[in-house]
Amino acid sequence: MVELLELGAGPLSQVLKLLPSVQDLCRxxxxxxxxxxxxxxxxxWQxxxxELYPAETELVQDDNCEHAALFLPLVGRSCRYKMNQPHYFFECLMLGLEWNRAEHTFRLYIDARGEVDLRQPGESSMGFMVHRGGAPDRSAMRERLLELEARRQEVLRQLAAAQATDCVSAVARVEHQLARCEGQMQQVTLDLARHLELSFADLLTVVRPSGPPLLGYLEFDSLNKIDVLLRELPDSYASKQHAVAHGVDLCFCYANPIPVMPHGAxxxxxxxxxxxxxxxxxLLSVFKAAGRYVAPGQGLQELEQEGPEARLQxxxxxxxxxxxxxxxxxV
Structure with missing residues (x-):
């Protein structure tokens, strides 16, 4: 076929030497x-x-885009004054944690409220502790307390109705239900008043911020280096062994150092x-699993744009x- 087409010694002629028939050429x-x-x-191409780069190794937005950050919402998380009373109350709500990976900084968005002597947040701190169990869910406790109070009112109505009929057995049964309900309310009230205590033996590291406005954010750095810290700690370090086995908690304390000895009391x-x-x-896998991508500083922009009704809510x-x-x- 090469001689028939008079192709000489070019590359096409070399290819055609491998195709002995017209059918091979057509294929x-x-x-x-x-x-x-x-x-x-x-x-x-996708x-x-x-095939070459599976989904778990795909490139992510904040690694490729200059204007992207990871945001982790913190709904229901708060840091409360230990001696809160109805006439003297302080609390700091945590709204979200933003990780700007390009600058290696973290912004903890907060909203602190209280009396006229509410302290500035500049002395706040964050620290990594060995995980020792879940934090108390006070929102769920308050909802449970409301449910028990509604149940108590219903039982009181039943008790009044039973007493009106002079039925001794019915009164005794309802009184037992009332005592059980009030006991549950007392236990939930005690759980609400119980404080989270941290142990010095579980402390891995502490990071301190600079002081911004009360409604705004605290900025931290080096929080992403907890993995490096655990690798560098000697294996004989007890906290390292517990952290590897049980996990790590990132804790926050408003207007105070992380409360471990000698400052805990x-x-x-x-x-x-x-x-x-x-x-x-x-920490990155937690952000990707429970967070979302935002523009750096978007959390502060949303706080500045929201109205008084949203803040009060x-x-x-x-x-x-x-x-x-x-x-x-x-306000």
Whole structure:
């Protein structure tokens, strides 16, 4: 065939020497055409990319985009004054944690409220502790207390009805239900008053911020280096062994150092668990599993744009008399 076409000694002639018949040449033409069409098809390249780079190794937005950050919402997390009373109340809500990986900084968005002597947040701190169990869910406890109070009122109505009928057995049965309900209410009330206590033996590291406004954010750095810290700690270090086995808690304490000895007894705000890093996981994996991508600083922009109604809604768990005492510059 090469001699018939008079192709000489070029590359095409070398190819045709491998194709002894016209049928082979036609099949080669069809293969070349199929390859040409495949090159123009994006789905082919996507399939090949997944073969070479599986989903778990895919490039992520914040690693490729200058204007992207990871945001972890912290709904229901708060740091409360230990001696709170109806006439003297302080609390700091944690709204979200933003990780700007390009600058290696973290912003903890907060909203702190209280009396006129509410302290500035500049002395706040965050620290990594060995995970020792879940943090108390006070929102769920308050809901449970409301349910029990509603149940108690219903039982009181039943008791009044039973006493009106002079039925001794019915009265005894309802009184037993009332005692059981009040016992449950007492236990939930005690759980609400119980503070989270941290142990010095579980402390891994502490990070301190600079002091921003009360409604805004605290900025931290080096929080992402907990994995490096655990690797660098000697194996004989007891906290390292416990952290590897049980995981790590990132804790926050408003206007105080992390409350471990020797300062634990002097800290007047209860610490709060911001996020838990399970054994074998990383802070990045927790952010990707429970967070979302945002523009850096988007959290602060949303806080600045929200109205008074949205801010008050965050504090709907406070009694009205407490909110009525808030200074005008906090409302």
């Amino acid at each position: 080669c033409r069809m293969v070349c055409r199929a390859l040409h069409h495949a090159v123009q098809d994006d789905t082919v 399939a090949k990319a997944l 002097l800290v007047d705000y209860e610490p709060a668990v911001v996020v838990t890093v399970p054994p074998g996981a990383s 965050r504090w709907d768990h406070l009694p009205l008399e407490v909110m009525a005492r808030q200074p005008p510059w906090l």
